[in-house]
Each structure stands twice: as C-alpha cells, then as structure tokens.
Amino acid sequence: MTGSIQEIVNLHNLNFLNLKNNGLSGPIPSTIFNISKLEIIALDRNRLSGPIPSTIGLAVNLKKLYLWENELNGIIPDSISNASQLTTLELELNSFSGPIPTTIGNLRNLQDLTLFSNQLTVESSTQDLNFLSSLTNCKSLRRISLSNNPLSSTLPVSIGNLSTTLTEFWAHDCKIKGSIPQEVGNLRNLTTLSLEDNELTGSVPTAIGKMRMLQVLHLDGNKLQGSIPNEVCHLRNLGDLYLSGNNLSGPIPACLGDINSLRILYLNSNNFTSRIPASLWSLKDLLRLNLSTNSFSGHLPQDIGNLKVVSEIDLSGNELSGEIPSSIGGLQSLINFSIAQNQLQGPIPESFGNLVNLEILDLSSNNLSGSIPKSIEKLRYLKGMNVSFNRLKGEIPTGGSFANLSVGSFLGNSELCGAPQFQVPPCKASSLKGSKRRSVLKPIYILPAIASTILVLALIFLLFRCQKRKSKRSDKEDMPALSTWRRISYQELEHATNGFDESSLLGEEDSTTQTNTLATIGYMAPEYGSEGIVSTRGDMYSFGILMMETFTRKKPTDNMFDERLSLQYWIKDALPHSVTEIADTNLLGEENLSAKKECILSILQVAVDCTVEMPENRLDIANVLGALKNIKTKFEKSLART
Missing domain, CATH: 3.80.10.10 (Ribonuclease Inhibitor)
Known part of the structure; x- marks a missing residue:
C-alpha cells in the first residue's frame, strides 16, 4: 500500500x-x-x-x-x-x-x-x-540506544543509578567527552556497553570488572590512555572486546587468555608494547584477532596453530621478528591474514597451501626470503596477495589465483623472476635447474667426503712443499717429512695436484712457515693475511668458511659484509636460536624441518669453531671429520624416525 x-x-x-x-x-x-x-x-x-x-x-x-x-x-x-x-x-x-x-x-x-x-x-x-x-x-528499563546523535556532552555519574534490569546501553558516535565514570560498574546486568567513536579521555575504569554479565564492550575510537586494567579479566562472559584506536599503552594482560568466551579481540592502533602474551594463543574459540599498528615484539610461536576457528588475524605494523610458524597452515577457517610491516625472516611456509578458505594474504614489508611456495596455487578463494618488499627469489607461480594478481603484489623483490605480466625478468632455465639440483644434493651427505679430501690434500701440500725445498737445497731436516710420505709416488702427487696453481699459496722464496703471496680474499686465515703464516690450522679456517658458504649461500665477499660485520660473526650472532634466519632456504622446506634445523645448526657450530681467530684454538681436521660424520649419522637417524 x-x-x-x-x-x-x-x-x-x-x-x-x-x-x-x-x-x-x-x-x-x-x-x-x-x-x-x-x-x-x-x-x-x-x-x-x-x-x-x-x-x-x-x-x-x-x-x-x-x-x-x-x-x-x-x-x-x-x-x-x-x-x-x-x-x-x-x-x-x-x-x-x-x-x-x-x-x-x-x-x-x-x-x-x-x-x-x-x-x-x-x-x-x-x-x-x-x-x-x-x-x-x-525501573523496568532494558535498552537505551542513543548512537549517532550529536549529543556533545559528558556521561553523568547518575548512569550508575539506572535500572538494574538494563542490559544494553548504546551511545557510539555521539561526541561524548570526558571520562567514563566508575559508577558504570553498578550496571551489574549490562550485557552490552557501546561507547565507541566518541571523544572519551582518561583510563578504562577498573569498575568495569564488576559487570560480570558483560558480553560486548566497545570502547574503540576514543582517546583513552593508560593500560588495560586486569579487572577486565573478571568478565568471564565477554565475547567482543574492542579497544582499538585509542592511546592505550603497556603490555596486554596475560589474564585475557583466561577469558575462554572471547570471540573477537581488537586492540589495534594503540601504543601497546612488549610481547604478545602466550596465553592468547590458547583462546581456541577466537574468531577475529587484530593487534595491528602497535609496538609488539618477539616471535610468533607454533601455538598460534591452536586458533582452529579463527577467520581473521591482523598483526601488521608491529616489530615482530623470527620466522612464520608452519603451524599457521592448520588454520583452515582463516579468511584474512596480515603480518605486513614487521621484521619477519625466513621462508614462507609451504603449509600456507592448506589455508583452503583464505581470501586475503598480506606478507609485505618484511625480510622474508626463499621462494614463493607453489602450494599457494591451490587456494581457490584467494582474491588478494601481497608479498612486496621482501627478499624473495625464484619463479613467481602462475597457476590458480596468481593469474589474477597484479604487479604490486611482488614489488621490491629484486631476485624474483617469471611471467611478463608481473614485470619481472624471465627466469633462466639454468638457474632453475641449478636450484633444483641444489635442493636435491644435500651438502650434509658430501661434507664428510670434502673433509676427507681436505685432509689428504693438506698432507699432499705439505709433501709438495718439502719436495720443492729439497730440489733447492739438501737440508737433512727436510728428510723426515719426505720419509713419512715416501709411499706416495711422484705421479700420484702430480695427479692429485693437477690444475692446482701452487704459486697462489707459495712464493718463489717459500719456507715452511711463511710466504709473501696472499690467498683468496675472504677465505684466508687472519694470520696468513697479516703475516703470511701458512699452516694446516689456516687450511681449517678456509674449510670453515667453505662450510658457512655452503649452508648459508652467502660468500664472505658479499656486499652485506664489511669491516664491521663478517660472514663468521653474522653466523655466530645468529646461533643457536635463529639458525633458520641465516640458512639457505633451499635446504629447508616443510618436511623434517626440525631435523634439518638441528643438522645445519651443528654444522655451522663446527664451522664457527674452525674460524676462531687464534690458530691454536681451531679444530683440527681429524676432529672436524669425526664431528661431521657424527652429525650425518644423527641426521639419518632423525629421518628414519619420521
């Protein structure tokens, strides 16, 4: 009508x-x-x-x-x-x-x-x-709704005298000023308190803890200061807690993790510091979590995987570091996930391919490395993805939702390659082949053999020096070394050193302990570079650098190293807790990750012991060989158990 x-x-x-x-x-x-x-x-x-x-x-x-x-x-x-x-x-x-x-x-x-x-x-x-x-x-009042009116006034203390039957009080976007009276705590049966988007100042009143029936608390979009009072944790029926867009500071009370009824927790756009309480990851029924634009630090734990029903996680704009835990791949209800603008490192977990409901993924502006997992191609609902401004490399996948992504999704990753639509260089077949070969040929299986070879070559070089001195002078003091190795024929010596230019290590006026010719920059021991001292301990230093390069894919002459930071100091500072942040991501992956991390950690610790400054404190080749064999055996046993 x-x-x-x-x-x-x-x-x-x-x-x-x-x-x-x-x-x-x-x-x-x-x-x-x-x-x-x-x-x-x-x-x-x-x-x-x-x-x-x-x-x-x-x-x-x-x-x-x-x-x-x-x-x-x-x-x-x-x-x-x-x-x-x-x-x-x-x-x-x-x-x-x-x-x-x-x-x-x-x-x-x-x-x-x-x-x-x-x-x-x-x-x-x-x-x-x-x-x-x-x-x-x-006296029978149950609901008051004043929202979206230009009231431009303050809350009277008489608010605490309203009916005890009142269950809902809505007054958002009303230009309300001043503080929230402590008397609000008298509203014992209130289930909803909505005061967001006003001009409230002062602190969150501790009296809120008396409102034991409260289920919805909206104080976001104000000018509140101070910390979240522990009394909030008394609200055991609280489902929605919105405190975003204020000037709140300090740490988040760990007791929030005891409110099992929490479904929505929005603390974004404040000045919170410290670490995210581990207790929050025990909120198994949490649906939405937003802690973005604060100053949270620390690592993301594997326990984040406990949030099985969560659909939104936004941790962007903080100071989080470490790696993205692979357990996130178990959050199959996740729709929106953002950890942009942090300091996260390491690879993007392959387990992201298990996020079957994911629509938005933002990993931009971090220090992530390695390749973009092809498993993400399986995400059929993915609408937006941003991995820009990281240190990713390799080929950009083209299947699934990648076909609909724009150039902006991949900006600031100089080593990415792929299809012309992403405005990156085409991938070179040889580099891809080499990458695949590297991931198959695990250095852990060849390092003991390299160590054995180094041991033999070190002895051969010693014999070669003795042989050279004998041709120049017939000092009897040289004879013991020659007699030790008399079973090695001259032909074997020439075969072993074929193609090796010994002048790169030994000068024309060579002696047993000194030479005036420098070895390869970055691999030579400090005593060789400064004094020209040659010894098997110097060979161990070079072998230590070789191990470091093998497992980090960083050369000692890379641009990131200078007088203040060397390859070995970079590795030493990262051990033992951040090994995956420095390890070559091609050697990791999702399978047997724990065993791989332990293996690489052990090898790099051996490498560090080989490159200490004082020669007499370095490991000798026999100890290194034994250590590498033990590491290999332990690694194989770990694989057999999985």
Whole structure:
C-alpha cells in the first residue's frame, strides 16, 4: 500500500494499527492518537514526514510506538510523557532534532528507548546527559540506544543509578567527552556497553570488572590512555572486546587468555608494547584477532596453530621478528591474514597451501626470503596477495589465483623472476635447474667426503712443499717429512695436484712457515693475511668458511659484509636460536624441518669453531671429520624416525 494515512478516527475499538513497510508518505494524522483503545502503533519503514503530533499525549493506553526509519523531523514533544503506559518507544533513523526531553523519565513503564541516528542534542544549560538522570525513574528499563546523535556532552555519574534490569546501553558516535565514570560498574546486568567513536579521555575504569554479565564492550575510537586494567579479566562472559584506536599503552594482560568466551579481540592502533602474551594463543574459540599498528615484539610461536576457528588475524605494523610458524597452515577457517610491516625472516611456509578458505594474504614489508611456495596455487578463494618488499627469489607461480594478481603484489623483490605480466625478468632455465639440483644434493651427505679430501690434500701440500725445498737445497731436516710420505709416488702427487696453481699459496722464496703471496680474499686465515703464516690450522679456517658458504649461500665477499660485520660473526650472532634466519632456504622446506634445523645448526657450530681467530684454538681436521660424520649419522637417524 502506498499514499497517505487516511482518517481512521471512527475505528473506536482499534487497539493494534500495523501499517509498517508500505511506502506511506505525508504527515502522521493527529487524530490517530484520539483512538483511546490503541495499544500498538507500527508505522515504521515508510516515508512519513513532519513532526510527531502533540496529541500523542492523548494515547493513554498506548504501550508500543514504532516510528523508526521514516523521514520525520522536529522535536520530540514533551506531551509524550502523558502516554504513561508506553513500554517501547522506537524513533530511530529519522531526522528528529532538539534536546531529548527529560520528561521521558515520567514514562515509568518504559523498557526500550531507541533514538539512534537522528540529530538530537542535550539541553544547552547543562554539559552532561542530564536526561539520563530522569531515566532512573524507569525501573523496568532494558535498552537505551542513543548512537549517532550529536549529543556533545559528558556521561553523568547518575548512569550508575539506572535500572538494574538494563542490559544494553548504546551511545557510539555521539561526541561524548570526558571520562567514563566508575559508577558504570553498578550496571551489574549490562550485557552490552557501546561507547565507541566518541571523544572519551582518561583510563578504562577498573569498575568495569564488576559487570560480570558483560558480553560486548566497545570502547574503540576514543582517546583513552593508560593500560588495560586486569579487572577486565573478571568478565568471564565477554565475547567482543574492542579497544582499538585509542592511546592505550603497556603490555596486554596475560589474564585475557583466561577469558575462554572471547570471540573477537581488537586492540589495534594503540601504543601497546612488549610481547604478545602466550596465553592468547590458547583462546581456541577466537574468531577475529587484530593487534595491528602497535609496538609488539618477539616471535610468533607454533601455538598460534591452536586458533582452529579463527577467520581473521591482523598483526601488521608491529616489530615482530623470527620466522612464520608452519603451524599457521592448520588454520583452515582463516579468511584474512596480515603480518605486513614487521621484521619477519625466513621462508614462507609451504603449509600456507592448506589455508583452503583464505581470501586475503598480506606478507609485505618484511625480510622474508626463499621462494614463493607453489602450494599457494591451490587456494581457490584467494582474491588478494601481497608479498612486496621482501627478499624473495625464484619463479613467481602462475597457476590458480596468481593469474589474477597484479604487479604490486611482488614489488621490491629484486631476485624474483617469471611471467611478463608481473614485470619481472624471465627466469633462466639454468638457474632453475641449478636450484633444483641444489635442493636435491644435500651438502650434509658430501661434507664428510670434502673433509676427507681436505685432509689428504693438506698432507699432499705439505709433501709438495718439502719436495720443492729439497730440489733447492739438501737440508737433512727436510728428510723426515719426505720419509713419512715416501709411499706416495711422484705421479700420484702430480695427479692429485693437477690444475692446482701452487704459486697462489707459495712464493718463489717459500719456507715452511711463511710466504709473501696472499690467498683468496675472504677465505684466508687472519694470520696468513697479516703475516703470511701458512699452516694446516689456516687450511681449517678456509674449510670453515667453505662450510658457512655452503649452508648459508652467502660468500664472505658479499656486499652485506664489511669491516664491521663478517660472514663468521653474522653466523655466530645468529646461533643457536635463529639458525633458520641465516640458512639457505633451499635446504629447508616443510618436511623434517626440525631435523634439518638441528643438522645445519651443528654444522655451522663446527664451522664457527674452525674460524676462531687464534690458530691454536681451531679444530683440527681429524676432529672436524669425526664431528661431521657424527652429525650425518644423527641426521639419518632423525629421518628414519619420521
């Protein structure tokens, strides 16, 4: 039905008028309220305009008045207080203006007062919501909704005197100033407190802890300061906690992890510091978590995988470090995941391919390395992915959702290659082949053999030096060394050193202990570079550097190293807790990750012991060979157990 409301004053026995959602326009006829037996008037969701007739005070039996979502304007007439039987007054989503009349407090039976989304104010003579004081007369009040009105006032302490039956208080986006009174804690049966998007200052009142029935607490978008009081943890029925967009600081109380009812936790855009409490990862029923734009530090634990039903995790804009735990791959309800703008390192876990419901993935602006897992191609719902400004390398996958991604998803990764659509260089077949070969040929299986070869070559070089000196002079003191190795024929010596330019190590005026010729920069021992001292301990230093290069894929001459930071010091500082941050990502992957990390850690520790500054403190070749064999054996046993 459309058109205007016709005169119905002759319906004297009418007690329920329901014309909602009919496209009605024009004013509300004042004669409607002359029908003395009317108990319910429902004119909501129409296009009615004009004010509420002052004759509303004649409706002495009216209990429920629904005028919401129309185009009504003007003031709320004081005469409304004469409709003393009103229990429900819903005027929201109109254009009412002027102050909220304090006479509403005369409606002693009022249960539901809904005035949101109008242009209502408070009386100019007062600075607080004084009409709330009048509502203390309404002992059956259950719901107050004032949101989206320019009230521009403060909360009175009388808020604590409102009915004990009150369960919902909505006053967001009302330009409310000042602090939240401690008296709010008297509202013991309140389930919803919504004060977001105001201008509240001061701290979160500790008295909130008394509101044991509270399920929804919205204080976001204000200017609150201080820390989250531990009293919040007393709210064991709390499901939604929104404190984002304030100036809150300090650590998050670990006791928040004891509120098992929590479903939504928004603490973003504050000044929180310290680490994320480990207890938060025990909230197994948490649906949405946003801790972004704070100053949280520390690593993400494997326990993040406990959040089995979580659909949103945003940890962006913090100072998190370490690696992305592979356990995130178990969060199969996850839809949005962002850890952008942190200091995370290491590879992108292959387990991301298990996030079957993922739509948005943002890993940008970190220090992630390695390749982009092809397993992500399986994510059929993925709409947006950003891995820009990391240290990723290798081929950008093209299958699945990658076909719909833009150039911006991969910016700032100079070693990525792939399809022209991503505006990166094409991948070289040889580099891909070499990468695959490297991932198959695990250095752990060849290092003992290299060590054995180094042992033999070291002895051969010693024999070669002795042989060279004998050709120049016949000092008898050289003979013991020659007799030790007399079983090695000259032909064997030439075969072993074929292609080896011994002048790179030995000068023409060679002696047993010194030479004036420098070995390869970055691999030579300190005593050789400074004094020209040659020894088997120097050979061990070079072998240690070789092991470091093998397992980190970093050369001692890389641009990242200078006088202040060398390859060995970089590795030494990372051990033992950050081995995966320095290890070649091609040697890791998801399978047997723990065994691989332990193996690489052990090898790099041997390498560090080979490169200590004092020659006499370095491991000798026999000890290195034994250590590498033990590491290999332990690694093989670990693989056999999995």
